[in-house]
Amino acid sequence: MADLSVQRGHYRRGPGAYALRLVVVAYLFLLVAWPLYLVGRNAFANGFDDLAAILTDPDAVHALNLTAQVALASVTINTVFGVGISLLVVRYRFPGKGVLNALLDLPLSVSPIVVGLALVLVYNGRTGWFGPALESIGLQVIFSGPGIVMATAFVALPLVIREVVPVLQEIGDEQEQAARSLGASAGQTFFRITLPAIKWGVIYGVVLCLARSLGEFGAVKVVSGNVLGSTRTATLMVEEKYLNFDRGGAYATAFLLALIAVAVIVSVTLIRPKDHR
Amino acid sequence: MSVATTAGPRPETDAGPRHAASDSGVGYPLTRASGLGLGLAMLWFSLLVLIPLTAVMVTASEAGWSGFWGTITNEQTAAAIRLTVGTALLVTLVNVVMGTAIAWVLVRDRFVGQRVLEILIDIPFALPTIVAGLVLLSLYGPKSPLGINVANTRPAVFLAFLFVTLPFVVRTVQPVLAELDREAEEAAASLGASRFTVFRRIVLPSITPAIAAGAALSFARGVSEYGSLVLLSGNLPHKTEVTSVRILSSIENDNLEGAAAVATILLVISLIVIVTVDILQRRLVRRG
Structure with missing residues (x-):
């Protein structure tokens, strides 16, 4: 965030500062901005035809729907778990608190393919540790909805925690203690004192978690089985369409997903209070 | 809502510490309700993360040391691991330099459109990786307006890693740089130190732990990358095939033991990174 405190320390810029600015802008333009713009242009290479084709194809609509539902489930689980933990x-x-603290960040640096493999090893119905027992009570995890949700929840798990923990530490617990000493119940204290104070942290966490959940690809690819019209999500559809030479469809779907990602980042940047971060 | 909030009222005369807990070992002792909450949270965390990751290591160990060693020294697998780690190291090096430069420009420079840069930095984090691959392919693929086509070559792997790891160093260095006290720098400058000397002797020592933490995260992200490579690198064995792709092909061939052995390498790298970042962050907190 462009910090206001910077304005205080005005200082003369040398030619070096302008050169550095130029290098940074050029780097970001070539690495992010221009490629991103081209995806938008490719998506509309045939006008709105490709986008319309995606939105009227029942299998594509199913994939988009599935992605939305999975993301919603993953965000709900991670928000409750994240705020609680x-x-x-x-x-x-x-x-063991120190160890737990470090382990909570682990999902961010584990390869999505390893995430998928780990879930398959435990929950597959044939040789998994828990899979056969779960299937005997009628719960299929791998190649089915629960597996996709678990894979997505796994990769997005730390995002809410990372945003909420610093805010909780910063606000301290004096107000919570005051509320308690005045006779408020734990629930009242949480909803009237704690939650309003950590509101922005939770919102950022949820928004980032949503973006990550909508976009998960590798882990979902391993656990979902990628069945057309059943367990194929939007990101899997992008790959499938591209590899089957439906470039227009791939770019149109990618454009939709990129649009959401950009909207998420822009909204986080705009709503984040100036003094934050 | 959160299970942890059902904690019963605590007596005010509780012997617990008065200050908000920010360190491990500080905080209130668990009540019955918060203990229950912790239990439920740990149960979910174990079912989702800990047990599955343990299963990877256990499965890898089932083949014994020679089986494990045989799998990861298989020529194609070893090539994939070398490519992944080598490229991730190279990308991390670029990120250390460019990430610090970007953080510096965002904090110390002011110009119109700076907020656009802020947004661009975060986009690789929010963009689905498969879309990231497609995005890069549109500028650096067969139909490149620049005439640069890296598709299916090793530079494609480098480019994909560079894209997905962009935010890490920037976002760890930026807050530290923003809170740095400018007085020491001004004093040094007034005593005749050049801009570069001020940066090297005053700024750099303060932001080094942040740079290192960002570098570790960026390395971990690079090593574990999969999605952005699918369409971009062609996954050619011995040439552009990375470790994640190798694991996936083992899974698809129903060779879960082999997949687990290679996955263990990646897991160990992740664990080392987590520990490194944890240590560095403690150092950052102590300095702050």
């Missing part, structure tokens, strides 16, 4: 880690002490 953040409160526990910040406000309470228990053995």
Whole structure:
């Protein structure tokens, strides 16, 4: 975020500063801005035809729907889990807290393919650790909805926590204690004091989690089985269309997904208070 | 809502520490309800993350040390691991330089359109990786308006890693740089130190832990990348095939043991990175 505090320290810019600015702008233009613009242009190479084709193809609509549902489930799970575990880690002490803290970041640096493999090893119906038992009670995880949700929830797990923990630490617990001492229940304290105070942290976390969930590809590819009209998500559809030489369809779907990603980032940048970050 | 909030009222005379917990070992002792919440959270975390990741390592160990070693030293697999780690190291090096430069420009420079740069930095993080591959392909693929076609070559792997790891160094260095006290720099400058000397002797030592943490995250992200390569690198064995792709082909051939062995390498790298970042962040907190 362009920090306001910077304006205080006005200083003379040398030619070096302009050169550096130029290098940075050129780098970002070539790496991000221009390629992103080209995807938009390719998506509309045939006017609105490709986009219309996607939005009227039942299989494509199913894929987009599935992606939306999976993302919603993943965001809900990660928000409840994330806010809960953040409160526990910040406000309470228990053995193993340091280790847990470090492990909570692990999903961000595990390869999506490894995530998929890990879930397959435990939940596949044939040789998995828990899979056969779960299937005997009628719950199929791998190649089915629950597996896709778990893969997505796994990769997006740390995002809410990372946003909420620093805010919780910053606000301290004096107001919570005051509310408690005045007789508020734990629920009242949470909803009236804690939640309003961490509201922005939660919102950023949810928004980032949503973007990550809508876009998950590798882990979902491993666990979903990629069945057309059943377990094929939007990102899997992009790959499938591109490899089958439906370039227009691939670019149109990619454009939709990119549009959401950009909207997410722009909204986070705009709503984030100036003093944050 | 959160299970942790059902904690019963705590007696005010609780012997717990008065200050908000920010360190491990600080905080209130668990109540019955918060203990239950912790139990439920740990159950979910175990079912989703810990047990599956353990299963990867256990499966890899089932073939014994010689089986494990045989799998990861298989010529094609070893080539994939070398390419992945080598490219990720190279990309991390670029990110250390460019990420610090970008953070510097965002914090210390002011110009119209700076917010657009802020947005551009975060886009690789939010963009689905398969779309990222397509995005790069449109400028650096067969129909490149620049006439640069890297599709199905090693530079494609480098480019994809560079794109997806862009935010890490920038976003770890930026806040540290923003909070840096300018007085020491001004003092040094007034005593005749050149801009470069000020940067090297005053700024750089303060932001080094942040750069290192960002570098570690960027390395981990690069090593584990998959989605952006699918359409861009062609996944040619011995040439552009990365470790993740190697694991996926083992899975698709129903060779879960082999997949687990290679995956263990990536997991160990992730764990090392997590520990490194944890240590560096503690150092950052202590300095701040």
